[in-house]
Amino acid sequence: MSVRTEHTRTQILSAALEMFSTRGYLGTSIRDIADVAGISSGNLYHQFPDKEQIFQTLLEEFWAKQLLPTNPLNTALAAGAFPDDIEALGRAARETVTLYKPYIALIYVDVVEFDGRHIRRFYSEMASRFQEFLDSRPDLVARLRPDVSPLSTIMVATRFLLYYYSVELVFRVPNHFGKSDDEALVDIAKLFSRAILKD
Numbered sequence: 001m002s003v004r005t006e007h008t009r010t011q012i013l014s015a016a017l018e019m020f021s022t023r024g025y026l027g028t029s030i031r032d033i034a035d036v037a038g039i040s041s042g043n044l045y046h047q048f049p050d051k052e053q054i055f056q057t058l059l060e061e062f063w064a065k066q067l068l069p070t071n072p073l074n075t076a077l078a079a080g081a082f083p084d085d086i087e088a089l090g091r092a093a094r095e096t097v098t099l100y101k102p103y104i105a106l107i108y109v110d111v112v113e114f115d116g117r118h119i120r121r122f123y124s125e126m127a128s129r130f131q132e133f134l135d136s137r138p139d140l141v142a143r144l145r146p147d148v149s150p151l152s153t154i155m156v157a158t159r160f161l162l163y164y165y166s167v168e169l170v171f172r173v174p175n176h177f178g179k180s181d182d183e184a185l186v187d188i189a190k191l192f193s194r195a196i197l198k199d
Contacts, residue, residue, distance in 0.1 A: 005047070008037075008039060008043060008047060009047050011037040011038065011039065012033060012034075012037045012039070012044055012047055012048065012054065013054065013057060013058060013061070014037070015033050015034075015036035015037035016028070016033045016037075016054045016055070016058060017058055017102050017103070017106075018036060018102065019032055019033055019036060020055060020058065020105075020106055020109055021101075021102035021103070021105035021106055021109070022102075022105075024109050024112075024113060025051070025055055025109055025113045025114070026113055028051070029051075030044060030045075030051055033051075033054065055106070055110075055118065056118055058103065058106060059103075059106055059107075059110065059118050059119065059122075061103070062100060062103035062104075062106065063122050065100065065103070066122075067129075071096060072092040072093075072095040072096045072099065073089070073092045073093055073095075073096045073158065073162075075092065076088055076089050076091075076092035077089070077092075077133060077158075080139075080140060082140060082154055082157060082158070083140060083143050083144055083153070083154075083157075083192075083193070083196055083197055084140075084143060084193075084197070085189075086157065086161075086188065086189035086192045086193055087185055087186065087189040089157065089158070089161060090161045090164075090165075090185045090188060090189060091185070093158065093161035093162050093164070093165050094161075094165045094168075094169075094181075096162065096165075097162060097165040097166055097168075097169050097170065098165075098169060101169055101170055104166055104170050105170055107119055108170070126155065127151060127155065130151055130154050130155055130158075131151055133154070134150050134151060134154065143197060143198060144196055144197065144198065145196060145197065145198050146198075148195070148196050153196050157192055157196075160188075161188070164177075164184070164188070168181065
């Protein structure tokens with residue numbers, strides 16, 4: 001792929017991300033994307049066969065970013081935030097949502113407008129990815145109470161924290177626990193820690 005072609009493709013995806021995440025899929029036309037990208041519709045069709053392929057490509061980009069070791073949540077997990085420092089895990093979840101807010105909005109667009117068709121594969125593979133992580137870190141598993149499932153525990157903790165910050169940042173509902181973000185995180189961390197860690 002030439003540099004010029006790659007640049008055009010990047011412009012299209014950037015424009016589409018902005019449009020889809022704020023106006024939805026059906027509320028965005030190919031013409032809208034082309035206009036924001038500063039190219040002709042013909043040039044856009046040269047890169048992508050249709051609008052849905054653009055949407056799918058953006059979601060695939062997001063999935064790839066979620067697997068990077070530099071993703072804040074992955075960095076926190078690798079550093080041992082789970083299970084001993086749920087507050088650090090929460091701060092990493094907040095940073096992750098902040099970094100990828102437009103992409104996260106696409107998940108909700110997919111649920112509403114496509115009945116979740118594009119995101120099923122990602123979520124269906126989630127448990128196996130977490131299990132691989134746990135298998136590589138028996139030291140972390142050893143910190144958990146014997147009567148809790150390590151896999152269920154890490155999935156509930158990370159998914160809950162990501163959802164909490166999605167409400168705060170993507171849905172723009174601040175303090176939805178009736179207290180500041182930092183106060184809520186302290187409470188959440190205490191609840192999780194008391195429920196999952198050995199005495």
